[in-house]
Amino acid sequence: MKRTLFAFVVIASLVLAACGGGGGGGATGPIKIGGGFALTGDESALDLPAANGAKLAAKEINAAGGVLGRQIDLIVHDIQYKMDVTAQVAKQFVEHDKVVAVIGFTDTDSVLAAGPTIQKAGLPFITAGATSPKIPTQVGDMMFLACFGDNVQAAAGAEYSFKNFGKNAYLLWDKGVEYTTLLGGYFKSRFTELGGTLVLEDSYDDKATDFSAQIAKVKALPQQPDFYYIAAMPYNIGPVVKQFRDAGLNGPIVGGDGYDTPDLVSVAGPASANVFFTTHALIDATGGTEGIKKFIAAYNKEYGHDPENAFAALGYDTMYLMADAIKRAGSTDAAAVKKALEETNKYPGITGSITLTAQSHVPQKGVTIIAVKDQKFTLGAEVVPDKVPAP
């Protein structure tokens, strides 16, 4: 019994020693901004580059003298791509770190988990890559996107495929997450509106690794589709493409920005040919814009390798966008920053020009379509869809 009590006391004092209190925000000292990213976990293929991009931007801003004469302190916490951890991290930002604004997240579910807490605290919140156009109405008026909405990219994908591949599509989506469910729905809505037919709609479960059941059904179709639209998460897309090709299904595979991960090529290898997807920008040192080239050079200098995907650029843009708004607001006051964000007019991000208004917290940006050739991402087209389904 005594030993038990002793162990108890030891542990209790350990915890006491380990946990200090949090500091406060204020009008002086560094500007604290929370950055929520899944540094570990399934979504890390998108979140790690996004976090790196944001950190790089913060470093550049600080080197150039900071914002309002103050340095930016970007506090990054790992959300592990677990929804309960994400909610806890949001609490930590608000209650413990006492940040004045939050950026980050590349997945819609993560934003839905973190959003309510941040909204309730009344902090401005820009997501780097969560693409659901419904988020601002679901979370609240402090919520902004730095990227286009899924309705835009799905419409772009539908129009491009209808024109280039044909009228008969197969639709497969991951029904385990919000992003793919919405993306698949928007694709269906725009594609059928164009006059296309879905020869088969199918779905798979969260974190599936075996797609043989879905593949067998495609192969058994009396009429084979012209192309496959597959709304998949970054951690699934490599295996999906590989297994489709292994089974002898070689038609075009089309999808959204979840495909924008090095894993697509590293997992699928040569099987990644004839894959097309919509994303935010093509990160290419030769073909890209001036801004992209400069970004690639800076990223390479900081991390020793080129940006992995467009999410690095989105993270970078998001950090700059928030800093720009704080500068224009003239203070870190939440209402003032929100107002400044809503007055963002043609902010020249490297993923495109960003305009936000009080009516629309989702920027209208162009969509980049990437074609995978010889295991490399190449530019397919830069498009603005003719018509976009309602969010």
Next chain:
Amino acid sequence: MSLTPDLRRAAGPLAAILGLALALTIVQVSGLAFWQGLLINLGIFLILVVSLNLSNGFTGVFSLGHVGFMALGAYGSALLTLPLREKHDYLPKLPAWLAGLHFDFHLGAFPLGFLAATIVAAVVVSLVALLVGLVLMRLSGHFVAVATLGFLVIVRVVLINADDLTRGSRTFSNVTAYTDLGWVWAWALVTLYVVWRIKRSQFGRAMFAQREDRWAAQSIGIALMPPRLLAFVVGAFFTAVAGSLYAHFITSFSPNAFYFDLTFRVITMLVVGGMGSVSGSVIGAVLVIGLAEALRRIEDVTLLYGLSQIILAVIFILIIIFRREGLLGQREIALDRLFMKGGEAE
């Protein structure tokens, strides 16, 4: 001291409750968000471990499925308290009677709505537990462990597929953050009291008897099923309460939050403290949560993610090898005897 034996018997628990209340008030007033969060977590886990102890520890029928009841409690109560606007936005396909149901509205504002939602969810979960228990409590040993693990998997599959009610495996969010220190610890005390009383009751003795020697217990007329079922159902009730408290604390979750990681964490607390000891459960929860929090800090600094899990698992194995019955075994730290004189204890 010239107190009567009855008063002296009550003095220990009363002193503990007063001390706890004092500590909670200080933490609540101080506004230290970190400590509030930690103590809320501790309280929730305390309820989980103590209620798990009831079936796994007292009767020895080892359930791996309790976290399934927690998930049902969390989703069930959240559905009852979710504000109508959010319900409409997030769960457009909800059946009409549920879509219009909002306890805060029907039963008067907080706290009545939250209390009622928690109790309704827990009662429904207990009924589920009764049905499940009638089937599964016939098994023993690792077979019951595996069958209840199957129950956990089935709950998860159902939650993932009941899109209209749960949004499937997508994030269920915007639950109102009702849970605070007072709620958690009030429920924790109720749980402790009920489980403690059960242990000291005739049912409790029946539970331990059939755990130690089933044949002997049966031969003196102790039926197998009633004590097992009672333990399973009461455990499920409080586990669901913990689920409701957790849902209204964390405010966003998905079915993955209620799966294997959580199961293993609760079981670690149970085994460390001692299966069959209520005070052991308390100590197990405090030790594991404290250690996990301290290790998490180390992980955050060193970026050695995974280290804390490894250390906890090694401690777990060492306890099973060297002190199989846990820190307290079946013994209790008897608060009611704290202020009693030697001869008064039964």
Next chain:
Amino acid sequence: MTIVLYALQQFVNALSIGSLYALMAVGLAMVFGILRLINFAHGDLMMIAAYFAAFALFAKTPLPLAILLMVGGTVLVGLIMERAAYRPIRGAPDVAALLTSFAVGQILQNGTLLTTRLMQKPVQIAFPSPEILNGVFAFGQITVPRLNVVSLAAGVILLVLLSLFVTRTDLGLSMRAAAEDLAAAQLMGIDINRVIATAFAIGSGLAAVAALLFAVQAGQINPYLGFTPVLKAFIAAVIGGFGSIAGAIVGGYVLGALEVVLTAIPGIGDILPPGMVSPAAQAFLKQWLPSSLTSYRDAFVFVALILMLLFRPSGILGRIEREEMR
């Protein structure tokens, strides 16, 4: 015609998935037969094997050597696991042993997580599938993924070798004796430690082969990949009759078939060629057997398992007495 191909395709799927489950289940069953230990860390051994194979192949090791390294490494880890964690708790109650295996699994998972982090690798890594396992075999109109054929062949060959081992060699016979009655086997002078170590070694080796096939199919690996397969293997072992090697093999193929049926039948209404059944029947199938039912598969499988435990606890070929279960 396509519908016939569909059925054939599913049959091949069932056999190849069944082979993987059987390879996994045998290891679980051998250890359970002797020690009454449900070794949940068996799935994590499989995960470790996948990492061994990945790193060997990253280093451009030729495939046969990589397989050898993978099997050898996994067997070693299996033996260490037995010596360090399971031997000290031999004779502990069922549940204590089961929980220990969970803890061992946690250590393996998080150890892998930590190691990959220290090596600056992402959590999820692309598995460098050997070229020989990619693509399809084409027999006229029928195409069968090579991986399925290899899984089936590997399963059959290894399981035949295993049954030869347990019926024809002294060590194999000792193993069966130990499974029959551990105490008696010990009295007869059988070196129990050696027998148990052999069971762990063989189980680990078979799991390693299954892991390679699993990783090629999935295309990528992460530290948590062992959880689902071990649950499946476990179900297979119970269905077959826990503790019996033959039962585990039968159980593996039965489970494979059950799963394939549960995934192939829902959604059948969408792919039936026009005119094969009446429109009314097709509409009925579409309404009542939508493909979304497939995601209930694991629930159905576990319901089947629980029914099995309740009504035929000894499994298809098992020998566990009913009384032991209570």
